[in-house]
Amino acid sequence: MSLTEVAEKIPERRWWALGAVCLGLFMALLDVTIVNVALPAISSDLQTNFSGLEWIVNAYTLVFAVVLVPASRLGDIFGRKTLFMLGIAVFTIGSLLCGLSGGIAMLNMSRGIQGLGASAMMPLSLAIISATFSGKQRGIAIGVWGGVSGLATGIGPVIGGLLVKHIGWQSIFYLNIPVGIVAISLSLWAIKQSKDESAARNIDLFGFIAFTVFMFCLIYGLIQVNQEGNDWTSPHVWQLLGLSLLALVVFIAGELRIKHPMVDPRLFRIPSFTGSAIAAFCLSAGMYALLFNLTIYLQGFLGLDAMESGVRLIAFTAMALLFGPLAGALMGKIGSKRLIVASMVLLTIGVYSMTHLSHHNAPSEWVVLLPGFIIAGIGSGLINPPISNLAVEAVPVQRVGMASGMNSVARQMGSAFGIALFGAILSSRYNSLVTDRVQSLQDNQLTGSAREQVIQAIESAGPMAGSNGLAGIEYEAIFHNDPLLDTYRQIARASFVDGTIDIIRIASVILAVGTVLCLVLIRKNSSIPS
Missing domain, CATH: 1.10.287 (Helix Hairpins)
Incomplete structure (x- = not known):
């Protein structure tokens, strides 16, 4: 028997394996939230427009969503340890390329590479835990896994803000390189290879x-x-x-x-499973995707830097982190259905309360978001565990792995869809409001031909530039020191805020519709044993 085989039989090594798995999970989830606070800095440095920023997030989530289920299947066939380590390696390489990116195209491509790695890390991390632990130890390990998930999501904005402010946006990606090297080394030493011998080998x-x-x-x-x-x-x-x-x-x-x-559509004949997928989709589309736009509001409109923006987002992420552990106990007492519906109601109320955005751009105006951050954060913390639990308990045992993967895909689809939808609506509303407001200027202020040129110039600048009032010498050059430049800036700012309020309303409608569907579809007996 080799030293490696002897070492694998030492029970204590499984906890090191848990550490390796959690490091990989931490990397994958940290990059979901850490990037948001860096977006304005990236936009300024790489000179990209609003849709370019959307792709920074969506390139990651799209690849993640598409490859997640196949990656999980490959792990079952060829070995979970092998695919997990490969995922970390790909993610680390993608992170290096992100930091080295000198243009938006390379950055978006590199984000897609990160998403490819994360698609193996996320599902296989839980599969490795299930194969490594049993009994009460498995429950403890999954609890640690869940805690790391909440921690990564919670501290992402703060770490991102610190790094962007004091080092630069590239550092949020370089951070993954040493972590990735440690995770691969630890995985190689501690994780025992496992696979599903009965898994079909076709893809x-x-x-x-x-x-x-x-x-x-x-x-x-x-x-x-x-x-x-x-x-x-x-x-x-x-x-x-x-x-x-x-x-x-x-x-x-x-x-x-x-x-x-890859995905069996027949699973959606199970009402509770369909309800869990809808809840996962609406949570990501109505809440997590909205954080993209709220970050633009905090940094672009209010003028907060990355660090200040990250600190203010703690009000949301800290609530999610604090209330997450309570969800397990509440599921056993009131059942998954009641907990999911109650959480969706909190999320709907929290998001809708954010519609009271101020048109004043003083940094202190962020407090209008605070009640919504707190309420939605509580809902976010309480809803994640029952969604995942319901997705697997509602389906036959032989479909548990697929159900878990499909639930994760629903989350990523929601995030990508929400960011793209809100961006499209914001741009459309911004242009419409700019046109109406410039057209309303009196003729003695602006002639007809000049009016059309001004509208085109402000619309071409886009919502990102509109959020900060067309700041920068390039806009002064465009308007040739026009005496109405301050008026144009006010119009751009007001149009951005009003457009943002509109997409917040739409986000709350998505969550409200999800609440009703969950109430109708999820069965009352969907609860874990007490």
Whole structure:
């Protein structure tokens, strides 16, 4: 027997394996929230527009969502340790490339590489824990895993703010390199190889390709609404959305015929499972995606720096971290359905309360968001455990792995969809409000031909520039020291705020609809044993 085989039999090594798994999980989740506070700095440095910023987030979430289930299947077939370590390596390389990026195209491509690595790290981390621990120790290990999830999400904005303010936005990606090296080394030493010997060795390439086309065309089509020359009536936009719908229909029809599908649509015949997927989607689309726009408001409109913005987001993330551990106890007492519905109600109320954004751009005005951050943070903390629990307990045992993966995919789909949808609506509303307000200026202030030029100039600048009142010498050059420049700046700011209020209302509607659907679909007996 080799030294390695002897070492693998030492029980204590399993806790080191848990540490390795948690390091990988920490990296993957930290990059979800840490990037948000760096977006304005990236925009300024790389000179990108609003849709470019959307892709920084969506390139990660899109690849994550598409590859997550196939990566989990590959781990079952070829070894979870192998795929988990490969995921960490790919994620670390992607992080290095993100930091080295000199342009938005390279950064977005590198974010996609990060998403590819994370798609293996996330599902396999829990699978490795299940294969390594049993009995009460498994419950403890999963509790630690959940705590690390909350910690990574909670401290992401703060760490990101510190690094961006004192070092630079590239440092949020470079941070992953030493962590990744330690995680790979620890995984190699501590994690025992495991696989599912009964798993079918075929990979559903049809499902993978069809789902990729569906997601990409949907998100790309929504983001194209932000581009100059496009709007909701553009044929190019509707062609992409139509192709997305067609790909979805083909995907569902094909998966129903395949013997070993990537995703089995029949699972959605189970009402409670469908309810859990809807809750996961609406949570990400209505709340987590909104953090992207709220960060632009905090830094662009209110003028807070990355550190100050991150500190203020603690009001949300800290509540999620504090109330997360309570969810397990509450599930046993009141059941998953009541806890999910109650959490969705809190999220709806919390998000809607954020519609009272002030048009004053003093930094202290952020406090109007505080009640919403607290209420929504509590709802976020309470809802995550029952969603995951319900997704697996509602389906047959042989479909538990697929159900867990599909639930994670629903989360990533919600985030990507929400960011793209809110960006499209914000750009559309911003342009509409700018046009109305410039048109309302009196003729003695602005002639007809000049009016159209001003509208085009402000709209071309986009919501990002509008949030900070067209600050910068480039806009002074565009308007040639026009005496009405301050008026244009006020119009741009007001249009950004009003557009942001509109998307917050839409986010609350998404959450409210999700609440009703969960109430109707989830069965009352969906609870864990007391």
